[in-house]
Amino acid sequence: MSxxxxxxxxxxxxxxxxxxxxxxxxxxxxGGVTALLGRNGVGKTTTMRxxxxxxxxxxxxRLAGEDVSTLLTHExxxxxxxxxxxxxxxxxxxxxxxxxxxxxxxxxAHHYDRVYELFPRLRERxxxxxxxxxxxEQQMLALARGLLNDNRLLLVDEPSQGLAPYLVxxxxxxxxxxxxxxxxxxxxxxxxxVRRLARDAVVLDQGRVAWTGAAADLLSDEQxxxxxxxxxxxxxxxxxxx
Amino acid sequence: xxxxxxxxxxxxxxxxxxxxxxSGLSLIFGLMHVLNFAHAAFxxxxxxxxxxxxxxxxxxxxxxxxGMLVAAALGAxxxxxxxxxxxxDHVPQVLLTVGLLLAFTALVRAIFxxxxxxxxxxxxxxxxxxxxxxxxxxxxxVLIAAAIAVWxxxxxxxxxxxxxxxxxxxxxxxxxxTALGIDVRRAFTLVFxxxxxxxxxxxxxxxxxxxxxSPEQGMTLLIFAFIVVIIGGLGSFHGSxxxxxxxxLLQEYTNFYAMVGMGDLVVVLLLAGVLLTRPxxxxxxxxx
Amino acid sequence: xxxxxxxxxxxxxxxxxxxxxxxxxxxxxRRWVIAGVLVALAVALPYIPLRIPVLFDGPVNGPGALHLxxxxxxxxxxxxxxxxLFGYTGLLSFGHHLYxxxxxxxxVVVLGETDYGLGAALLAVLVLxxxxxxxxxxxxxxxxxxxxxxxTLAFAQAGAIFVVRDPFRIxxxxxxxxxxxxxxxxxxxxxxxxxxxxxxxxxxxxLVVVAVRxxxxxxxxxxxxxxxxxxxxxxxxxxxxxxxxxxxxxLSSFLATLAGAVYAVVVGGAYAxxxxxxxxxxxxxxxxxxxxxxxxxxLVGGLVYTYLVHRLxxxxxxxxxxxxxxxxxxxxxxxxLGTLFVLLVLFLPGGLVSLFRRPGPNVRDRxxxxxxxxxxx
Numbered sequence: 015m016s017x018x019x020x021x022x023x024x025x026x027x028x029x030x031x032x033x034x035x036x037x038x039x040x041x042x043x044x045g046g047v048t049a050l051l052g053r054n055g056v057g058k059t060t061t062m063r064x065x066x067x068x069x070x071x072x073x074x075x076r077l078a079g080e081d082v083s084t085l086l087t088h089e090x091x092x093x094x095x096x097x098x099x100x101x102x103x104x105x106x107x108x109x110x111x112x113x114x115x116x117x118x119x120x121x122x123a124h125h126y127d128r129v130y131e132l133f134p135r136l137r138e139r140x141x142x143x144x145x146x147x148x149x150x151e152q153q154m155l156a157l158a159r160g161l162l163n164d165n166r167l168l169l170v171d172e173p174s175q176g177l178a179p180y181l182v183x184x185x186x187x188x189x190x191x192x193x194x195x196x197x198x199x200x201x202x203x204x205x206x207x208v209r210r211l212a213r214d215a216v217v218l219d220q221g222r223v224a225w226t227g228a229a230a231d232l233l234s235d236e237q238x239x240x241x242x243x244x245x246x247x248x249x250x251x252x253x254x255x256x
Numbered sequence: 257x258x259x260x261x262x263x264x265x266x267x268x269x270x271x272x273x274x275x276x277x278x279s280g281l282s283l284i285f286g287l288m289h290v291l292n293f294a295h296a297a298f299x300x301x302x303x304x305x306x307x308x309x310x311x312x313x314x315x316x317x318x319x320x321x322x323g324m325l326v327a328a329a330l331g332a333x334x335x336x337x338x339x340x341x342x343x344x345d346h347v348p349q350v351l352l353t354v355g356l357l358l359a360f361t362a363l364v365r366a367i368f369x370x371x372x373x374x375x376x377x378x379x380x381x382x383x384x385x386x387x388x389x390x391x392x393x394x395x396x397x398v399l400i401a402a403a404i405a406v407w408x409x410x411x412x413x414x415x416x417x418x419x420x421x422x423x424x425x426x427x428x429x430x431x432x433x434t435a436l437g438i439d440v441r442r443a444f445t446l447v448f449x450x451x452x453x454x455x456x457x458x459x460x461x462x463x464x465x466x467x468x469x470s471p472e473q474g475m476t477l478l479i480f481a482f483i484v485v486i487i488g489g490l491g492s493f494h495g496s497x498x499x500x501x502x503x504x505l506l507q508e509y510t511n512f513y514a515m516v517g518m519g520d521l522v523v524v525l526l527l528a529g530v531l532l533t534r535p536x537x538x539x540x541x542x543x544x
Numbered sequence: 545x546x547x548x549x550x551x552x553x554x555x556x557x558x559x560x561x562x563x564x565x566x567x568x569x570x571x572x573x574r575r576w577v578i579a580g581v582l583v584a585l586a587v588a589l590p591y592i593p594l595r596i597p598v599l600f601d602g603p604v605n606g607p608g609a610l611h612l613x614x615x616x617x618x619x620x621x622x623x624x625x626x627x628x629l630f631g632y633t634g635l636l637s638f639g640h641h642l643y644x645x646x647x648x649x650x651x652v653v654v655l656g657e658t659d660y661g662l663g664a665a666l667l668a669v670l671v672l673x674x675x676x677x678x679x680x681x682x683x684x685x686x687x688x689x690x691x692x693x694x695x696t697l698a699f700a701q702a703g704a705i706f707v708v709r710d711p712f713r714i715x716x717x718x719x720x721x722x723x724x725x726x727x728x729x730x731x732x733x734x735x736x737x738x739x740x741x742x743x744x745x746x747x748x749x750x751l752v753v754v755a756v757r758x759x760x761x762x763x764x765x766x767x768x769x770x771x772x773x774x775x776x777x778x779x780x781x782x783x784x785x786x787x788x789x790x791x792x793x794x795l796s797s798f799l800a801t802l803a804g805a806v807y808a809v810v811v812g813g814a815y816a817x818x819x820x821x822x823x824x825x826x827x828x829x830x831x832x833x834x835x836x837x838x839x840x841x842x843l844v845g846g847l848v849y850t851y852l853v854h855r856l857x858x859x860x861x862x863x864x865x866x867x868x869x870x871x872x873x874x875x876x877x878x879x880x881l882g883t884l885f886v887l888l889v890l891f892l893p894g895g896l897v898s899l900f901r902r903p904g905p906n907v908r909d910r911x912x913x914x915x916x917x918x919x920x921x
Contacts, residue, residue, distance in 0.1 A: 031774070066435060068435060087434040088434045088435075088436075088439045091435060091437035092437045097435045099432065105424070105425045105428050105429060106428065107428055108424060108428075112421055115421060116418075116421050116422065116433070116436060119437045163437075285690070291694075293825075338890070341890060342889075342890075350636070350693075351828065351832055352886060352890070354829070355829070355885035355886035356882070356886060358822075358825060358882035358885065359879055359881075359882025359885075360882070362877075362878035362882055363876070363879050365876050365879075366875065366876040366879055475821060475822065479697065479698075482697065482698075483694070486694050486695075490690075515711060517705055517706070518711075520701075520702070520709075521706070524699065524701060524702040524705075527698045528695060528698065528699070532683065532687075535687055535691060
């Protein structure tokens with residue numbers, strides 16, 4: 015258990031009148047990508063938000079052994095967590111540069127060189143308001159905010175959503191590159207991306223953990239993928255080769 | 257023509273006051289989603305502090321500065337000590353500021369009485385300069401100059417400083433700001449203190465222009481400042497500047513050319529019109 | 545967070561629709577008996593020459609005490625109409641005083657400026673009390689949350705400006721207007737007829753209590769708390785929240801207008817203070833003081849608040865030899881009430897009524913609250 019960077023136990027989230035997460039328990043190993051999977055609406059995004067304290071939660075969350083479940087969001091983030099949210103959530107009224115400047119965290123180096131090398135487009139557009147960027151560029155910016163600082167853990171929520179296929183490939187490669195630098199917890203629906211990146215997988219079903227194990231095992235198990243993800247392995251494999 | 261010039265400059269003076277009160281309110285609302293009734297208390301506080309200090313020291317300027325500092329300190333204390341305890345529940349926060357306003361106004365009345373007290377305004381403020389033949393009291397120019405200065409300083413603050421960035425980003429999407437590792441509550445305190453300071457500045461200037469301080473001065477101005485905030489767009493700094501100018505001029509022209517009191521009614525109608533056709537306000541992004 | 549959710553969270557209690565099943569509806573017979581006894585006592589009060597030192601100057605059936613009680617009843621009635629909007633439906637209006645002012649000024653102006661009598665004045669009050677809220681409500685309710693609060697405040701402010709500037713020379717401006725006594729029934733005029741004005745105020749209060757209870761138990765009345773708790777869900781159920789909100793807005797404003805007419809008779813005129821925003825803030829204090837959205841919260845809050853506003857000064861002078869530094873603030877009841885209000889909001893969000901009645905929250909609410917607390921830490 016010593017290589018567990020993140021340990022989540024009995025995470026419960028209630029939003030309004032619906033109990034979204036039930037005793038969610040899983041771990042994220044140091045290094046590599048752990049994929050958080052499941053059909054739409056099973057609570058993947060809520061898990062991310064709950065980890066960060068952006069949604070009201072109970073249960074324990076340990077980051078590198080330290081209990082962070084009673085900390086406020088900014089205190090958790092300061093301990094080296096980057097967040098790339100589902101709908102990018104870049105600040106539309108701020109320029110690209112201002113968005114990055116805001117993301118600068120004290121006590122961490124700011125890797126503008128890394129970010130601009132991965133996304134040269136952002137350097138070109140740095141004086142432009144983020145609201146006027148294309149969807150792909152906004153996703154670059156969102157990811158760049160997460161890579162700017164020295165992070166131990168990067169929470170990435172559906173980076174491929176709504177992107178053109180060639181961009182999905184591009185982002186997948188970028189993520190593959192950064193896994194050397196930081197551990198990633200990735201929410202993803204696109205199994206091609208999961209196949210390319212993930213070492214471990216956690217599958218949620220109706221707010222509960224339904225399956226954990228190696229990503230390769232999951233993707234080779236027709237029954238599990240069909241039952242929990244609604245996709246047959248054949249389809250997934252086909253998708254992978256296309 | 258002469259009266260038109262007079263009306264225009266008087267209207268701009270009024271707009272300057274609205275702007276000083278509304279800009280702080282708008283940022284507070286945009287960032288914290290609090291409709292801050294206590295703003296009127298800071299305004300009154302500024303007026304009375306300026307009155308006390310100017311009376312004791314003979315310096316009106318010192319009075320203004322002390323008033324702003326006292327209000328800013330009290331604003332910061334209100335945010336950290338009281339509002340923060342509500343953990344972002346908006347309605348109780350509004351109720352809290354209502355209670356503070358009522359208690360503070362009563363406190364002022366208990367200490368200084370209900371009647372207006374004459375303000376020792378420097379004589380030069382009431383002297384008149386002729387602009388295109390129209391006699392304009394210097395105090396109007398002071399109002400306008402103060403508003404322009406505040407606009408410039410605030411614009412620099414919002415665009416060039418880290419806290420300015422945090423405020424602008426926070427108005428847009430507060431949770432995401434915290435998800436970048438920023439303690440957004442510090443920005444709350446800062447904005448609250450800043451807004452209170454600006455309200456106090458407006459309070460002492462109102463007292464100077466009207467030549468008196470009174471316990472209810474704050475509330476009257478607050479309602480129009482609310483209207484300006486909504487018309488300009490909640491959370492939009494430049495929106496509140498634009499709306500202040502629009503409301504100030506419209507009010508002054510209508511009061512003069514149509515009927516006294518009509519200007520105030522027209523402003524209310526303008527608000528209703530804006531809310532029904534463009535509920536996010538002139539420069540606002542979206543209404544919460 | 546929408547304001548509706550915020551209002552719900554402000555309650556810190558399950559909606560009355562939920563709590564009601566185990567609460568006040570449980571023993572209707574006993575409830576009616578208690579209410580009946582209380583009303584009978586109140587009706588008989590002018591015949592009871594009881595003296596309560598400190599609490600009232602003179603006997604409770606003297607003109608002074610009866611006048612104070614009349615004011616308390618009228619304000620409690622107005623507070624209840626306000627709670628219908630704010631407490632039960634989650635509509636934070638800052639313009640409710642406009643309707644009280646309409647009732648007050650219509651009564652006084654019709655009596656003073658026309659040849660018509662009290663009947664016509666009452667008719668005018670009834671008509672305006674329906675038409676104006678229908679018109680303004682249909683506009684204001686197109687926005688919600690804080691914008692609704694602002695636009696209602698703005699319309700009320702327009703009313704205040706109209707009254708103070710007095711373009712048609714009918715409202716008496718800042719000074720206000722005395723009622724034309726000669727046109728009132730003799731019974732309602734003069735110090736010695738204080739009991740009749742007292743009964744009038746009591747009748748108003750009973751009417752408002754009955755009307756509010758009846759409305760809340762009606763079909764739309766059961767939808768109002770649902771709108772407060774979760775407006776989108778009401779819309780999903782196929783009901784149009786706008787219609788229900790307009791209903792409650794018109795009903796509550798209509799009753800407030802009616803109360804305004806009685807208020808005019810009780811205080812003998814119409815005064816510009818009613819049009820000031822401070823008046824609606826006072827209503828807010830009363831409702832929160834008593835407890836929002838609770839069966840008798842606003843009633844209790846209105847009675848207690850009005851009593852304290854009028855008596856705190858006298859109460860403090862009843863205590864001998866207070867130093868001036870203590871006495872001066874005590875003479876400003878709003879200082880104490882404002883502070884009390886702040887403390888209530890901070891520490892007792894359920895209001896005074898919650899001190900006596902604590903409905904047990906169901907499991908889900910308890911869990912939600914536990915989570916929220918955890919979140920807040």
